């Protein structure tokens with residue numbers, strides 16, 4: 501009895517985490533805004549509810565860890581420290597009578613929950629590691645321009661503006677705001693040479709940040725492609741149809757295929773529509789309307805339009821949440837040229853299915869209205 505209720509609570513915590521964080525942060529931002537007493541009352545009530553949520557999450561983590569190995573190590577882990585920081589400081593501050601507008605600022609610790617709950621943060625970490633050398637080069641260029649610009653401006657402007665450029669520290673401050681293209685305008689060069697240097701620093705700033713952005717963007721794209729490839733490769737290796745292939749061929753095919761996840765009752769292809777791709781079922785189950793056929797993991801469908809006139813012969817719907825590997829027409833042609841045996845097997849199955857459809861007059865019946873309500877993946 502206890503197990504299902506703990507599972508249900510964990511499910512609730514997982515699904516509500518982002519909402520609670522967003523609501524909590526909004527309340528923390530709004531609280532110091534000198535609102536009427538009744539509204540402050542409500543905000544504080546919501547914040548207490550958020551705190552209760554984090555206390556529940558903490559308790560659930562401890563209960564989960566206690567049933568696994570390395571319980572002591574987990575109690576000393578960073579995740580446990582975050583659990584504690586999310587609850588204890590706010591509680592202590594409120595108990596010590598610190599004003600609410602200050603005490604609830606400690607809710608900033610709730611943000612520490614974000615990296616663990618967001619896969620994007622690990623992606624970011626990988627990108628920074630993978631691109632560390634290129635990023636370090638940009639940082640070195642930044643520091644080089646920064647120091648050179650500060651020294652040059654100190655030399656050129658210090659006599660004209662001793663208060664602004666009289667010390668190297670002030671010149672460095674000017675160089676940072678200029679190089680980062682922030683440009684507060686509180687310190688500006690007045691000599692012609694100083695302005696010339698400033699122009700150079702501004703252009704360098706744009707170049708440095710352009711480089712930085714470009715490196716991160718390509719790093720992100722490469723890392724995402726790598727992750728997608730690994731996922732596709734794992735699925736391809738599992739599909740029995742590709743089993744006879746060598747590892748090198750599986751890698752080549754994995755590059756042609758694109759994995760998609762479809763929810764239960766999603767219409768994947770619809771009868772009569774044009775189609776220019778076929779699907780391999782990596783995981784799941786689909787139903788071919790009218791044929792009374794269900795296809796499971798390892799099977800393929802959508803080949804008839806690809807090999808025929810491009811018109812789908814039946815509506816295919818996901819029976820359970822499924823993962824499909826999509827092969828586009830152009831890639832199918834490359835695939836058929838490289839692996840004629842497999843292409844032959846696809847053609848034979850298409851011919852068999854066509855014959856079966858021709859045999860049964862009612863085979864072209866459309867699926868129920870329920871399936872029609874959903875969007876088609878194929879479009």
Ligand code: CMP
Nearest residue numbers: 791793801802803804805812813814853
């Ligand atoms: P296509 O016509 O592109 O789109 C619908 C798909 O349903 C079709 O390709 C086949 O892959 C599949 N299909 C059609 N008829 C049958 C059948 N009798 N048995 C299994 N699959 C079928």
